[in-house]
Amino acid sequence: MEVIGFAWKTLRRRKSAFAGAFVALLCAAALVCACLMLLETGLRGTVAPERYAGAPAVVAADQYVRETVDKGDGETKTKAKPLSERAWLPESVVETLRRTGVQVVPEVTFPFGSFTGHGWESAALTPFTIAAGREPGAGDEIVVDARAGLRVGARLRGYRVVGVTAQALPSQDTVFFSTAQARRLAGHPGLVSAAGVFPALSEAPKGAVVYTGEERGTLEFLDAEQARVKLISMGGALAGTSLLVAILVVVGTFALSIQQRQRELALLRAVAATPKQVRGLVGGEALLVGVLAGLPGAAAGIGLGLWLHATFVALGATPANLALVVSPFPPLVALLATVGAAWVAARVSARRLTRIRPVEALGEAALDSGRLPWWRLVAGPVLLAGGAVLTLVLSGLDTEAAATPVTMLTALVWTIAASVLGPLVARVARLVPLPGTSGFLAARNLRATPKALASVLSPLTLMVAMTCTILFTQTTMGHAAQNQAAAGTRAAFVLPGAPADQVRRVPGVEAVTPVLRTSIRVGLDKYAAQAITYDPRTIDLDVVGGSMDGFGRGSVALSRTAAGHLGLGSGDPVRLTLGDGTPVALKVAAVYSRGLGFGDVTLPYELVTGHVDDPAGTLLVSAPTLTRDALAKALPGTPVLDRAQAAEVGAANPQVTFVALGLIIAFTAIAVVNTLAMATSGRSRELAVLRLAGTTRRQVLRMLRLETLCAVLAAAVIGSGAALVTLAAFGAGMTGSATPYVPPMTYALVLVAATALALLSTSLPARLALRTRPAEAVSAS
Structure with a gap:
């Protein structure tokens, strides 16, 4: 104490x-x-459930892929991973439930623009009641919720509003159709999304799962x-x-x-x-x-x-x-x-x-002798060896989930190694020739205090290395994906959400390829997938094994990365699970190289179209004799994009990653400001002595700026080197190229930001320290 x-x-x-x-x-x-x-x-x-809040229990299909693994010694364990699409329930299960004597309310759910569509038969699940108008009938009649801001008689996406409910859900806009119309629009004949059961069941029929309590929210919001x-x-x-x-x-x-x-x-x-x-x-x-x-x-x-x-x-x-x-x-x-x-x-x-x-x-x-203690002499080479090992490991990782944490760790280990060996690095940095009186003073200070210079280099190096690594892993991946997509898209136009039959009837259209995006699982491993009707006039996957000739319902094509993971080649059988949990057995028709641009798995369109939540997709259109304006005029109301516009729309959105990892960048920037301000404030006595010796205030400030610029230069070289080695290994594993994509302007902004922060963090404390009279500063210290 x-x-x-x-x-x-x-x-x-x-x-x-x-x-x-x-x-x-x-x-x-x-x-x-x-x-x-x-x-x-x-x-x-x-x-918390919203739509299913009024039902004590909801019966639905299992929304997970499950696999039993052997733990050894006769023990097994079942692992589960969520599906990417909704698994639908056979209506026969609904009939089985009704025979038990309980009240059953089936429902279907499907996207309808920005709304979620349902059949009026399921209004009791919330429950919804009519506040104005009446229930929807057959044809183009719909009921909207209270939040839609529509009145009876208004029209929504070609449908006529005949009723408005008294309720609205907190996080979803709801529109109701007649039961028959909803089943038709959902596109899953003989299937329902779920069924509310009154009162609650303790056990579900075979092939179904009972959801109660908060589990209803999990089912509702996949x-x-x-x-x-x-x-x-x-x-x-x-x-x-x-x-x-x-x-x-x-x-x-x-x-x-x-x-x-x-x-x-x-x-x-x-x-x-x-x-x-x-x-x-x-x-x-x-x-x-x-x-x-x-x-x-x-x-x-x-x-x-x-x-x-x-x-x-x-x-x-x-x-x-x-x-x-x-x-x-x-x-x-x-x-x-x-x-x-x-x-x-x-x-x-x-x-x-x-x-x-x-x-x-x-x-x-x-x-300050700058001599390294023994533990630094031991730890430095060990960390350098660790960075080299992590770099080699990273160069062999070709999935983003595995590569991302290793990438950050690799950059950190290289940076820590530079920090541990900082005084040695400082000895090199202090050899930079500096002109003038202020340069002479700055050079003498750099030579006399290698430990102080090393303490300043550490956060600057960390900031440059982490910022470059975080920013340029995203640009490297995005650039590679866009290049592959651009090289493989032979179609001149891309039409999101357009009906294929209507586009095919346009004079001058040569080929139309519908594309759906989804994901599948092989075992529990998840892969991005596309479903297409393959046509070499619109798409080129760059096949490196097998052939896409005759690509049909029983076929699958794999990227080189996915084929390597699964140990498969052309002609091999593979069992996989579609996005809604449907198991299928297929044969590998081809292996292709453009997995970043088109997904790791390519499936036949007719196989997948009934197993996705939103079947709208996009169309790749080859029309050599048509211009974009001519095609848009032939399809009024349909957006028509050229290849460049489609690449921008389809590019991965890295904003979430930037927001999350940007916090680390911000923290390193704060560390730079903090450390340099501490280092400058701690030199108040030294600055006062220089003033007493006849150095002018302007010369002192210029000396500090020159010292800071030397530190920034050294940190930029070391940090950029650490980031470059890390990015090269990341690119080699993820894109097949060890040359990262570094936009020059972005890199320049990183260096300018580091320099500005460093100069600001040095100048402000120095100006405050120089306001005190030199004699008072010396006596106070």
């Missing part, structure tokens, strides 16, 4: 010395807490279940990366803080303080700063988590009704991680100071 009391007095008297550590720990706690909230939402998040899976993977990877980045930043901040107080701590050793007492003092200070920063940081993390969730909802990555789980677990873990990181960072930073003799400690405080 005496040590904690002494540490508290130190904090109170030297607030500025610990301000940087406080800021770093507060941001770290907020970042880790927010990421853990996403992870917990994926693990424990639930969705996208919420898929979003939960994404949040688990994203939250876990982001939390792990954030924690590693936070530890690196905190260690660097405490190392700088200890370095600035080295003379003070050496004096304590000289007046008979034992190494244990000094370690206890430093550890106590770290614990106090960790708690003081961790508590508001964890609280801020809750707000950051709420903002992240709201942003994901706005981007369409997470449904609004998948509420963010707010519990004590993420703030508590963030607080413990913050305090632990602070304590370890402080003890590690003070380790050498407490192990050498007091006279040596005073000597090192007065003169």
Whole structure:
């Protein structure tokens, strides 16, 4: 307790010395807490039923693919993965339920523009009641919900409104058709989406599952279940990366803080303080700063988590009704991680100071030799070897789920290696020739304080490396996918949602290929898939094995990546599960190379068309004699895109990834500002001495700018190198090319931003320090 009391007095008297550590720990706690909230939402998040709220139980098909695996010793375990499309229920199950004497309300659900369509027979599931007009009859009659803003007699997408309900669901717009019309529009004859049962059942008929309580929400909102899976993977990877980045930043901040107080701590050793007492003092200070920063940081993390969730909802990555789980677990873990990181960072930073003799400690405080301690000489090569191993591993990963976390880890390990060997790097950086009086002073400072330069290089390198890695993995993937799609699309025009028969009748149209996008599973492994009627006049997959001639209902084509994973080649049989859970046995007709542009699996259109939720899809149209305007005129009301426009529309949206990983970029930027401001503020006595020696205020500021530019230059080279090695390995595995796609303007903006932050973080504290009279500054320090 005496040590904690002494540490508290130190904090109170030297607030500025610990301000940087406080800021770093507060941001770290907020970042880790927010990421853990996403992870917990994926693990424990639930969705309340809306449409099925009035039914005590809902019977539907199983919405999961299940596989039993052998654990050894005669034990088995069943694993399940969610389907990408809705699995439909045979109407025979509904009849079986009715024979048991319970009331059964079947329903079908299907997309109708921005609305969700249903048959009026299922209105009792919510329940919905008519507020104006009447129930829909046959033909073009519909009933809309209260939120639609339509009156009886209005028209919606060619249908006439004959009724308006008194109710509206919180997160979905609803339109009702007659029972027969809804079954026809749903496109699944003999099947229903689900059936509400009154009263609740304890056991479902064979081939069906009973959903009660919150399970009804899971059934109603299948996208919420898929979003939960994404949040688990994203939250876990982001939390792990954030924690590693936070530890690196905190260690660097405490190392700088200890370095600035080295003379003070050496004096304590000289007046008979034992190494244990000094370690206890430093550890106590770290614990106090960790708690003081961790508590508001964890609280801020809750707000950051709420903002992240709201942003994901706005981007369409997470449904609004998948509420963010707010519990004590993420703030508590963030607080413990913050305090632990602070304590370890402080003890590690003070380790050498407490192990050498007091006279040596005073000597090192007065003169920075830049000599590396033995642990850095050991850890540096080990980390370099680890980076090399991770780079080799990354170059062999060809799935995004596996490559993304390894990519971040690889860039981090290279950056940590550079930080550990920072003083050696600083020796090279200080050799840059600098002109003029200010340049002479800057060069002398760089040569005299390699450890100080290394402490500044660490966050700058981290920022450049992580920013380049995060940004350019996305551009590399997007560029490769667009190139493959552009090279393989022979059709001149792309028509989203157009009827194929109508387009084929247009004079001048040579070939029409309908395309559906879905996903399938082979076992439990998920693959992006497209369904097409193959025509070489509209699409070229670049077949490298087998042939697409005669591609039909019993065939499947695989990308080279998928074929390699599955160990299959042309002519091999394969069993897979369609998006709605339908198992099929097919034969591999061909293996192709353009999987990034067209998906890993290509299926016959007629096989898939009845197994997707939205059968609209797109059309690839070859019409050599027609212009875009001529085709648009022949198909009024139908959007007609050329290949370039279609590539832009079909490009993957990386906004969610940028928002999530952008937090890490922001944290590293804060670390840069924090560290440079600390380093400059800690040099107030040095700057005052220079003023007393006759150096002008302008010369001092120019000297600091030159030092900062040298640090930025070194960090840009090292950070860019770490990112380039990582991106080359990522590209080799994911795209087959070790040349990443780096837009020059984006890269230039990264360097400009790093330079601007560094100069701003140096200039402002320096100007504040130079406002004090030199004699007063020297005496105060």
